[in-house]
Amino acid sequence: MTPASRHQAAIARVKKGWQAFARNRLALTGLMLIALLAATALLAPWLATFDPTQGDLQTTRLLAPSGTHWLGTDDQGRDILSRLIWGSRITLLIVVLVAVLAAPLGLLVGTAAGFFGGWVDALLMRLTDIFLAFPRLILALALAAALGPGIENAVLAIALTAWPPYARLARAETLALRQADYIAAVKLAGASSSRILLRHIMPLALPSLIVRVTLDMAGIILTAAGLGFLGLGAQPPSPEWGAMIAGGRAFVLDQWWVAAGPGAAIFVVSLAFNLLGDGLRDVLDPKGSE
Amino acid sequence: MMLEVRNLRVSYPQRDGRVIEAVRGVSFSLGRERLGIVGESGSGKSQTGRAIMGLSAAGACIEAEALSFDGQDLLQMNEVARRRLRGSRLAMILQDPKYSLNPVARIGAQIVETLRTHRRVSTQEARQRMLASLREVGIEDAERVARLYPHEVSGGMGQRVMIAMMTICEPELLIADEPTSALDVTVQLQVLAVLDRLVRERGMGLVFVSHDLRLVASFCDRILIMYAGRVVETLDSGRLHEARHPYTRGLLDCLPRLDAPRHPLPTLQREEAWRHA
Amino acid sequence: MKLLRLLASLALTALGLLAVTFLIGRVVPTDPALAVAGDRATREQLIEVRRQLGLDRSLYVQFGRYVAGIARGDLGESLLTGNSVTTDIARVFPATLELATVGIVFGAGLGIPLGVWAAVRRGRWPDQLSRVLGLVGYSAPIFWLGLTALLLFYAKLGWVGGPGRINVGFLYSVEPRTGLMLVDTLLAGDAEAFMSAVSHIVLPGALLGYFSLAYISRMARSFMLKELSSEYVVAARAKGLPERRIVWGHALRNAAVPLLTVVALSYAGLLEGSVLTETVFAWPGLGQYITHALQSADMNAVLGGTLVVGAIFIGINMLSDVLYRLLDPRTK
Numbered sequence: 039m040t041p042a043s044r045h046q047a048a049i050a051r052v053k054k055g056w057q058a059f060a061r062n063r064l065a066l067t068g069l070m071l072i073a074l075l076a077a078t079a080l081l082a083p084w085l086a087t088f089d090p091t092q093g094d095l096q097t098t099r100l101l102a103p104s105g106t107h108w109l110g111t112d113d114q115g116r117d118i119l120s121r122l123i124w125g126s127r128i129t130l131l132i133v134v135l136v137a138v139l140a141a142p143l144g145l146l147v148g149t150a151a152g153f154f155g156g157w158v159d160a161l162l163m164r165l166t167d168i169f170l171a172f173p174r175l176i177l178a179l180a181l182a183a184a185l186g187p188g189i190e191n192a193v194l195a196i197a198l199t200a201w202p203p204y205a206r207l208a209r210a211e212t213l214a215l216r217q218a219d220y221i222a223a224v225k226l227a228g229a230s231s232s233r234i235l236l237r238h239i240m241p242l243a244l245p246s247l248i249v250r251v252t253l254d255m256a257g258i259i260l261t262a263a264g265l266g267f268l269g270l271g272a273q274p275p276s277p278e279w280g281a282m283i284a285g286g287r288a289f290v291l292d293q294w295w296v297a298a299g300p301g302a303a304i305f306v307v308s309l310a311f312n313l314l315g316d317g318l319r320d321v322l323d324p325k326g327s328e
Numbered sequence: 329m330m331l332e333v334r335n336l337r338v339s340y341p342q343r344d345g346r347v348i349e350a351v352r353g354v355s356f357s358l359g360r361e362r363l364g365i366v367g368e369s370g371s372g373k374s375q376t377g378r379a380i381m382g383l384s385a386a387g388a389c390i391e392a393e394a395l396s397f398d399g400q401d402l403l404q405m406n407e408v409a410r411r412r413l414r415g416s417r418l419a420m421i422l423q424d425p426k427y428s429l430n431p432v433a434r435i436g437a438q439i440v441e442t443l444r445t446h447r448r449v450s451t452q453e454a455r456q457r458m459l460a461s462l463r464e465v466g467i468e469d470a471e472r473v474a475r476l477y478p479h480e481v482s483g484g485m486g487q488r489v490m491i492a493m494m495t496i497c498e499p500e501l502l503i504a505d506e507p508t509s510a511l512d513v514t515v516q517l518q519v520l521a522v523l524d525r526l527v528r529e530r531g532m533g534l535v536f537v538s539h540d541l542r543l544v545a546s547f548c549d550r551i552l553i554m555y556a557g558r559v560v561e562t563l564d565s566g567r568l569h570e571a572r573h574p575y576t577r578g579l580l581d582c583l584p585r586l587d588a589p590r591h592p593l594p595t596l597q598r599e600e601a602w603r604h605a
Numbered sequence: 606m607k608l609l610r611l612l613a614s615l616a617l618t619a620l621g622l623l624a625v626t627f628l629i630g631r632v633v634p635t636d637p638a639l640a641v642a643g644d645r646a647t648r649e650q651l652i653e654v655r656r657q658l659g660l661d662r663s664l665y666v667q668f669g670r671y672v673a674g675i676a677r678g679d680l681g682e683s684l685l686t687g688n689s690v691t692t693d694i695a696r697v698f699p700a701t702l703e704l705a706t707v708g709i710v711f712g713a714g715l716g717i718p719l720g721v722w723a724a725v726r727r728g729r730w731p732d733q734l735s736r737v738l739g740l741v742g743y744s745a746p747i748f749w750l751g752l753t754a755l756l757l758f759y760a761k762l763g764w765v766g767g768p769g770r771i772n773v774g775f776l777y778s779v780e781p782r783t784g785l786m787l788v789d790t791l792l793a794g795d796a797e798a799f800m801s802a803v804s805h806i807v808l809p810g811a812l813l814g815y816f817s818l819a820y821i822s823r824m825a826r827s828f829m830l831k832e833l834s835s836e837y838v839v840a841a842r843a844k845g846l847p848e849r850r851i852v853w854g855h856a857l858r859n860a861a862v863p864l865l866t867v868v869a870l871s872y873a874g875l876l877e878g879s880v881l882t883e884t885v886f887a888w889p890g891l892g893q894y895i896t897h898a899l900q901s902a903d904m905n906a907v908l909g910g911t912l913v914v915g916a917i918f919i920g921i922n923m924l925s926d927v928l929y930r931l932l933d934p935r936t937k
Binding site for chain 2 (some may be wrong): 702835837838839840841842843844845847855858859862932933935
C-alpha cells in the first residue's frame, strides 16, 4: 500500500530497514549486548553487590573466583564483578561523549568542505589531513598527557582524534550528492546555502556516517582502555576497565583473574559494536560490504 | 555435428528459495557453419554461450538432455578435461577488451599464455607464433603492440588482440559473445572483417551472440531468436522476411529503413504468451 | 610539476604537524618554567627562567624558534634522562623498527594468503575463519591479549622468552652495531644470543603481527573478491588456464597494487600498536619511551616522540602513494 504522507513513508522505510537488519543474527547479538551494557550501566547501583572502590585489605584481598565473588577480588580487596558493573558507566559515558563530540564536528567540517569547495575545502581538508597524520592513540596520548589525567581530558583527547575520518567521509558523500539533480532543484527553488546544507545534504550523508561511527566505537573503546591502561583517563579508585587491567598486571602470573575480567569485558563490548556496525553497514550501505 | 545442444537449462537458485531461470530449454546443433543467437538483454543468449563453455557464474545449475562437443559429453566431463578443451578446441571472445584483458600484463604475454597452456613450445617459438597471430588479425606492428598494456590500445585493436589470444591454438569452435557491441560503428566493421576471414580460412564453427539482428543476419548462415530464455524462432539468414513469430516480426519491424521512412518508428510490444511459446 | 605540488603539500602538512605538537605543548596547564626552576623559586627567578626558555615572546616567535629547532634536529631536552630527546629517540627507535618489521612480516606473510584463501573459498570455513580472526583482531585490547599471551606462553608453557629483547645475560655482551638485536647477534656470530633474541621477539612480534593480519587479510579478501568477479578472470578461464594460476597470477597480481598500500599503512599502524605492546613486554623502544615520558610528564620527550611517529606516518603514506603510481601500469 502506498504511504499517505512523508511520515508514513519514513516509518515504512525504518520498518523495512529493521527487518533486513534483524535477519542478521550476529548483528542482532551485537545490539543485544550493547543494550545489556546500557542496562548494566543504568542499573549499576542495584546490580553490583559490593563496593567498587573500597575493599577489605585484610580479608578479601586477591581471592580467586568463587560463589561469593564470581570474578574474584583484586589487590585492594574489591569485588571485580562489581567494579566491572560500575565501570560500564565509564565505558558508556566515554563512547557516548566521544560520538556526540566528534561526529557532528566531522559532519559539519566534511559537508562544508564538500559543499563550498574552493579555499574552504582546501583549508578544512588540510586541517583534517594534519590530524589524520598522527596515529590515533599517539595523538590522544600526547593530548591527554598535556591536559593531564582525568576522564574529561581523555574524552576530549579521543574526540579530537576521532573526527577526521568522519569529515573525510562526509566530504566524499557531499561531493557525490552535490551533483544530484534534486539539489539543483532545491537551489532553483531559492533555498539558501545553509538550508541546503542542513536540511538536504547533511541528512543524506548521515547514514554512512552512522555506520562509520558505530564501526569506530570499538576502536574508541580500545583507545580509551589503552589510555586507562597507561594511567591516563579515569583515575583510581575509579573502576575504569583499562586501568583495572593495568592494576592486575603485577599479579597476572598467579592471580590471573584480576586482569582477565576487565579484559574480557572490553573485548565483548568492542565485539558487540563491531557486529552491530557490520550489520548496520549491510543494511544502510550495501555497496560497502561484500 | 560439432556441437549438439538439447534442452539446455541454466538456472540460479536463490537464497530465499526462488529460482531464476536464465535459459529454459534451448536446443540446436552446429557444424562447420555460422550460427547467430539474437535476443535482448535477459533473453539468455549470453548465458547459453557461457554454459557451453562451462563459464557460467558461480551458483549456476546447468542441465541438458545433451550437451556435447565432437561427440564428447560436456556435462559428464571432469573439470580438468573441460579446461583442456577451453582455449584449445573451444574458444570464446568476450565483449569489452577494456575489461576482459588482464590490465597488468603485457599483450604479448597474455597471448603467449594461452599457447603455452595447451602446447609445449619453446619460448622462442611461442614468441614467433604470438607475433604471427597478431599479424593475422591485422596488427602489422606486432612487435610494438606485443609490448603494450591493454589500456594503451584502442577498443578495436584490443578486440583484435582478444581474437588473437583466443584463436592462437586454432580452436574448432568459436563463441563470440557480443564481440562488437562495445566498439564504434566504423571499428565494428573492421573487427568483423577480421573475424570473418579467420573463421572462413580455418573452417571454424561460429556461434555469434548479439542483440543486433541485422548484423547477425549479414554475418551468419542461421539465426536463433531467443526471448525469455527460450528459442522462439529459427531461421536461415537469407529468409528473414519469412519470419513467423510475432517477436521476430516485431524486431524486424523496429529496424529503420532508409528507403521507406516511417513515422512514428514502431516499438516492440511484448506479449506475455511469448514466454511460454 | 606534479612532484613539486606533492612536495609543497607535504611541507604544508609537516608544518601543520609541527603546529599541532607545538600547541599541545602549550596546552600544558602547569607552567614549564616551574618545572625547570622548581616550586620554591622566587618570582624573579621564574621570570628569568621564562626568558631563558623563550616563553616571554609572542606565540608566533616561539613557534618560529620551535620550527627552527626542529630543522636543526633539536627536539629539546628530556626531563627524565637529561639527554637531548633526539639522542634518546635515536637510541630507542631501532628496537621499535625491529619489532614492527617482524610484525608486518608475520601479518602480511600470513594475512595475504589467508585473505586470498578466504576469497577463493567464499562462504566456506576459510572465509569464516578469516572473518572470526578479523573480528577478534578488531575487538581485543592488544595489551590484554599481550598479557595473556605472556602468561600462557612464557610463564606457564615456557615456550618463549620473557619481557625484554634478550636474556639479561647477553644484554651487555652483544655489540650494538645496528641496534637491531637479531642482526647484531648474527653479526657477532653468537648463536645462543641470536636464539635468545628470537625467543624474545617472537611473542610481541606475533602479537603485533596478529593485529595487522586481521586488517590485511580482510582487505586482501575484499580485493580478491572484486578481482575474481572481473571479466578478465572469465577470459582467463576461457583460455583454459588452471585456476591456481588465475588466482595467484592474474587476480592477485591485480589486487597486489592496492594491497601493497594496505600493507604499508598497516606497517605505519604497527607503530601505534607498539606503544602498548612495548609497555607489556618491557620492550625498550619508542613506544615505551613515550609512555615512560608520559608518566613523568616529560612533555619534550612525549612531543618529540609524537612528532617522530607522525613524521614516519606521513612518510609511509607518501611512499605508498608513490609505490601505487609506480606499480600500476594504468597510472604511468
